[in-house]
Amino acid sequence: MPRTTRALGTLGAVLLLTTMAACGGDSGTPNASADEATLTFVGYGGDGQDAMIANWQEPYTEANPGITFVNTSPPDFAQVQAQVEADAVTWDVIAAAPAAAQQNCGTLFEEIEYTGVSEDDLVEGAVGDCYVGNFVLSTPFAYRTDSFPDPATAPTSVEDFFDTEAFPGQRGLVTNVQNGILEYPLLADGVAPVDLYPLDVDRALERLDTIRDVTTFAPNVGALQQAVGSGQVDMFFLPDSRLVPLLDQGVDITIVWDTTVTSLNALAIPKGTPNLAAAQAFASSVTSPEPAAGIARDLGVSPVNTSAPLDLSPNAELVQYNGPANTGETVSQDLDWYGENYNDAVQRLTIWLAG
Numbered sequence: 001m002p003r004t005t006r007a008l009g010t011l012g013a014v015l016l017l018t019t020m021a022a023c024g025g026d027s028g029t030p031n032a033s034a035d036e037a038t039l040t041f042v043g044y045g046g047d048g049q050d051a052m053i054a055n056w057q058e059p060y061t062e063a064n065p066g067i068t069f070v071n072t073s074p075p076d077f078a079q080v081q082a083q084v085e086a087d088a089v090t091w092d093v094i095a096a097a098p099a100a101a102q103q104n105c106g107t108l109f110e111e112i113e114y115t116g117v118s119e120d121d122l123v124e125g126a127v128g129d130c131y132v133g134n135f136v137l138s139t140p141f142a143y144r145t146d147s148f149p150d151p152a153t154a155p156t157s158v159e160d161f162f163d164t165e166a167f168p169g170q171r172g173l174v175t176n177v178q179n180g181i182l183e184y185p186l187l188a189d190g191v192a193p194v195d196l197y198p199l200d201v202d203r204a205l206e207r208l209d210t211i212r213d214v215t216t217f218a219p220n221v222g223a224l225q226q227a228v229g230s231g232q233v234d235m236f237f238l239p240d241s242r243l244v245p246l247l248d249q250g251v252d253i254t255i256v257w258d259t260t261v262t263s264l265n266a267l268a269i270p271k272g273t274p275n276l277a278a279a280q281a282f283a284s285s286v287t288s289p290e291p292a293a294g295i296a297r298d299l300g301v302s303p304v305n306t307s308a309p310l311d312l313s314p315n316a317e318l319v320q321y322n323g324p325a326n327t328g329e330t331v332s333q334d335l336d337w338y339g340e341n342y343n344d345a346v347q348r349l350t351i352w353l354a355g
Helices: 011-020 046-063 077-085 098-103 183-188 201-209 221-229 240-248 276-285 289-299 314-319 335-354
Strands: 037-042 067-072 093-096 131-144 171-174 215-218 235-237 253-268 329-332
Touching (some): 098 253, 098 335, 183 201, 221 235, 221 240, 240 253, 240 314
Parallel strands (some): 253 329
Antiparallel strands (some): 093 253
16 A cells, blocks of 8 residues: 655644654663563543544553553644754654655654555555554534524535525634635635646635634634633534534534534654654554554444454544535545645645734
């Protein structure tokens, strides 16, 4: 299976990434043992990180008693850069955008000697030179049912999200290219999914201009999840992993299965970690069937391992893009396009958001 670059990442890290690619530090003295280490794991916090602890870390420690974990959040790329430049790396495994890891491969992130299951059992692009994919997420269109209680007059398409006259209300978007903020405006503007790439970023931003005044641009998925839960937004694009906790809490949400954008999440290893062997072994382990199935069960994401046995909760079944609930179409973010255009696209989006 060819290794390809996917572009995912948080907007807050965008300007840093453009300079970080040229930065590097000498690796510290690595711990050659994959059997004895305390790994510092950096995730996104909240329900998602709890699921990672339960499905990845705790079973791994049970099978490898010499490996324990310390958890922290969020995965701040500025902190990665500072640690690497100071040759004082304390983070071992970090949740990272595949494109960010690839663009800084060998400078800020270690090349990974992948030792997991056969790549033939994984989704395409799941393993890169400096990342290991951990699950595939989708960011469907949804709305609070109490905002549109009558199905006859409720939104039914991506286009409706951008129709402020027919569907008034506050919108919500995550300012992260991973979650389709550039794809969805183009889909609403009539671009067919098969014709999305190369992305026309200018056209996407022009379409976003039409809803700027009625849209909450959340800096991260957790912030938008909170806004949805508290009723601050009426309709939104929110990842499946954040929809499940809301549904579990009893928030009445309707998912609009029109065209849904999907993308890959990954783990990376900061350059110079003193626990390189242990970090590589752990990162490789998350692609195994059981860890992959567990994270899918708890978060409603799709497993990176195509043979993972699925036993989803009812609410996870409601949000899984490749399950029976999805009666619409799916478009995967283009690995090659983002690999070449990630920094430029996100910088332009950042400038637009600041305008």
